[in-house]
Amino acid sequence: MAIKILECLNIGLHYPGNNYFTLKDINFAVEADQIVALLGESGCGKTSLLNVASGLIPATSGQVLFKGQPITTTPNGVSVVFQDACLLPWLNVAKNVAFGLGFKSLYVPKTERNCRVEAALKEVGLLDAADKYPAALSGGMAQRVSLARTLVRRSELSFLDEPFSSLDAITRRSMQQLLLNLLRAHRSSALLVTHDLDEALALADRLILIGREAGGTKLADWDLNSSLGTTGSPAAPNLRLTADHFFQALRAEISGRLSADLTD
Amino acid sequence: MSRGRPEKKRTSVLSCYFWPLLGLIGLFFWWWLAVRLLRASVPMAAYFAPEEAWHSAVRLLSRGILVRHALDSLRRVLVGLSLALAFGLPLGLLVGGIRAFDRATGLVFQLLRMVSPLSWMPLAVMFLGIGDAPVYFLLALAGVWPIILNTAAGVAAIDPKWLNLAKSLSANRREVYRYIILPGILDHLLTGLRLAIGVIWIVLVPAEMLGVQAGLGYFILDARDRMEYGDLVVAILVIGLLGATLDGAARRLRLKWLPG
Numbered sequence: 001m002a003i004k005i006l007e008c009l010n011i012g013l014h015y016p017g018n019n020y021f022t023l024k025d026i027n028f029a030v031e032a033d034q035i036v037a038l039l040g041e042s043g044c045g046k047t048s049l050l051n052v053a054s055g056l057i058p059a060t061s062g063q064v065l066f067k068g069q070p071i072t073t074t075p076n077g078v079s080v081v082f083q084d085a086c087l088l089p090w091l092n093v094a095k096n097v098a099f100g101l102g103f104k105s106l107y108v109p110k111t112e113r114n115c116r117v118e119a120a121l122k123e124v125g126l127l128d129a130a131d132k133y134p135a136a137l138s139g140g141m142a143q144r145v146s147l148a149r150t151l152v153r154r155s156e157l158s159f160l161d162e163p164f165s166s167l168d169a170i171t172r173r174s175m176q177q178l179l180l181n182l183l184r185a186h187r188s189s190a191l192l193v194t195h196d197l198d199e200a201l202a203l204a205d206r207l208i209l210i211g212r213e214a215g216g217t218k219l220a221d222w223d224l225n226s227s228l229g230t231t232g233s234p235a236a237p238n239l240r241l242t243a244d245h246f247f248q249a250l251r252a253e254i255s256g257r258l259s260a261d262l263t264d
Numbered sequence: 265m266s267r268g269r270p271e272k273k274r275t276s277v278l279s280c281y282f283w284p285l286l287g288l289i290g291l292f293f294w295w296w297l298a299v300r301l302l303r304a305s306v307p308m309a310a311y312f313a314p315e316e317a318w319h320s321a322v323r324l325l326s327r328g329i330l331v332r333h334a335l336d337s338l339r340r341v342l343v344g345l346s347l348a349l350a351f352g353l354p355l356g357l358l359v360g361g362i363r364a365f366d367r368a369t370g371l372v373f374q375l376l377r378m379v380s381p382l383s384w385m386p387l388a389v390m391f392l393g394i395g396d397a398p399v400y401f402l403l404a405l406a407g408v409w410p411i412i413l414n415t416a417a418g419v420a421a422i423d424p425k426w427l428n429l430a431k432s433l434s435a436n437r438r439e440v441y442r443y444i445i446l447p448g449i450l451d452h453l454l455t456g457l458r459l460a461i462g463v464i465w466i467v468l469v470p471a472e473m474l475g476v477q478a479g480l481g482y483f484i485l486d487a488r489d490r491m492e493y494g495d496l497v498v499a500i501l502v503i504g505l506l507g508a509t510l511d512g513a514a515r516r517l518r519l520k521w522l523p524g
Contacts, residue, residue: 056431073434080432086425090447099443100433153433 002031005067005157005189008053012061013045022048024217026062028208030157035183035190037204039197044212046193047083047161053191054080054159066157076106079155083162085142087134094130097121097148106153113152120148123182140171147182158183160192164199176202311493317501320494334502336478337468340396341510344403344464349457352408356415356456357445366416373412381406381467385474394475402474406467407460414456418449450521458514465507480506 006029013023022045030036038046051057053064055074066075074080087096097117101108108116121127124144134142143163150158163179164172180203183190194200200207201224209220295314302309310316324330358365359373381402388398422445430440472481480499487495 054432056428074432076434080429082425082429082432084425086429088426088429088444088447090450099429100435103433103435103439105434105436 002034004029004065005032005034006030006053006191007065007068008049008062009065010062011049011052011059011064013048013052013057014060021060023052023059026210026217028221030189030191032156032189033187034206035180035192035204036206036208037192037194037200038208038210039194039200040210041212042195044210046195046210049210050159050161050191050193054078056080077156078159079150079153079157080159081143081146081150081161081163083165085134085139085146087137087142087145089134091133092130093126093132093134093137093145094121096134096145097152099149101152108152116152116154117148120151123151123185124148124178138171139167140175143167143175144178147179151182151186154186155188158188158190160190162193162195165194165196172199179203308493312497316494317497320492321498321501324495324498330483330498330502333478333480333483333499334506336476337472337480337503338506340399340403340472340479341461341464341468343396343400344468345407345457345460347400347404348407348411348460348464351404352411352456352460353415353453355408356412356453357419357441359412360416360419360449361445373409377409382470385471389474396476398474399468399471399476399479402467402471403464407464410459410463411453411456414452414459415449418452419445421452422448451518454514454518454521458511458518461510461514462507465503465510469503 008026008028011023011026012021014021026049028036038049040046048057052059055064055066055071055078058072064071066078069075088099091099094117097120098113100106101113101116117130118127121130124147126141126144126148129137129141134145137145146163160179164175167175176199182188190203192200192203205224207220207222207224211217292314299309299313321330355369359369360366384402384405385398388401392398392401426444426448427440430444435443468479469481469484472479473485476482480503484496484499487493487499
């Protein structure tokens with residue numbers, strides 16, 4: 001049986017001031033070496049779920065377990081890639097990548113730090129840009145730096161919040177391939193939030209559909225590996241079939257909500 | 265290929281030195297002309313002529329008098345600025361970071377900020393005596409407000425994404441301040457420091473008329489009493505020159521420390 005690296009148990013989230021739950025009774029697990037994509041329409045609570053699962057915000061109810069241990073803050077062994085590359089403008093690329101390695105929670109000696117930074121920059125193809133500042137980087141380069149920052153932490157689990165949504169289609173495609181290669185090479189698990197079904201199909205082993213009806217709830221969970229073999233190109237016919245299933249489920253959820261709204 | 269380059273360099277040299285120099289020559293011309301025109305009706309105006317100032321400057325510089333007074337003034341500016349920074353930075357961090365503190369101190373700070381530092385002169389002398397201490401107090405009081413306000417504005421302008429990043433990297437509170445907030449507010453802080461230097465330099469001259477025995481403010485009063493009006497004009501010029509130099513240094517520091 002595969003080892004569960006992350007478990008979300010009955011997660012509920014209520015933001016103060018709202019008269020509804022953003023997330024309601026969500027249960028899922030991420031297994032070792034698995035990439036799980038959270039999908040859903042805008043405002044369904046995908047990013048909130050990622051923030052709860054990564055320990056950035058506490059859940060109102062339920063529990064998050066990382067390697068079987070309950071967490072309240074972001075634990076070591078976990079890294080987060082944000083929608084925005086989130087680089088610090090006063091640090092050059094190398095220092096941005098090394099950022100956090102000097103913190104008390106994960107102290108890495110300076111020589112070791114430099115080695116890790118060099119190796120990570122080499123992996124994302126930015127070794128020549130080590131001395132550049134974020135203002136001089138393109139969107140794709142900035143997001144590569146962000147990925148390198150994840151690599152140096154040698155995380156077992158990465159949380160990816162729509163990391164390529166601000167990139168153009170061609171850059172996005174190459175970044176998706178780079179991410180997939182890096183995750184596979186480092187045998188790292190990932191929880192990916194995306195609204196792009198093609199991206200989810202290209203990267204993930206499992207798709208989880210989050211619905212907005214009555215607070216964010218889990219609508220469907222597809223294991224792509226068990227039903228389809230391995231993940232591949234989004235153009236493959238069997239993946240298209242999954243896409244059709246996905247859209248049917250999403251359409252059913254939206255039309256159900258619309259008819260409920262009309263009845264009200 | 266390189267045809268455009270020398271032209272660009274020439275343009276930058278022109279804008280860097282030519283126009284400011286032309287402005288200075290214009291200033292000296294108007295000064296000279298004003299003295300010439302005034303001399304007919306106010307004979308004393310002749311003492312304030314540029315050529316008188318030139319003779320005084322040569323004499324004062326050759327005897328080292330001017331340097332001694334200027335160094336005393338600069339020392340006071342440095343101490344006043346350090347005190348303003350020592351109080352202003354933590355207060356600014358508190359105002360920008362803690363909403364309740366901001367609300368509690370907002371009115372008090374606005375009220376105190378609007379009082380001219382020179383109004384505190386009698387109180388400063390009464391409680392701190394005569395000498396450097398009341399001058400330091402007045403200078404610190406003048407410089408602390410721009411530092412507090414700019415630091416607080418810098419904290420408020422910190423990108424929440426940076427704080428989220430720090431959180432995701434398990435940074436503790438000290439690390440958040442050291443690695444995110446302090447570098448993040450540097451631009452605002454340096455702007456505050458530059459404004460503080462300007463205000464402190466302006467307040468310095470009247471503050472040095474508070475019974476101290478050296479400094480450019482003292483030297484102006486002394487020159488007036490000695491009726492050495494050329495010396496007085498030189499002191500005014502040096503004050504302007506040093507003020508502009510300090511401001512330029514603060515601006516360069518900002519450019520150096522802020523990449524991009």
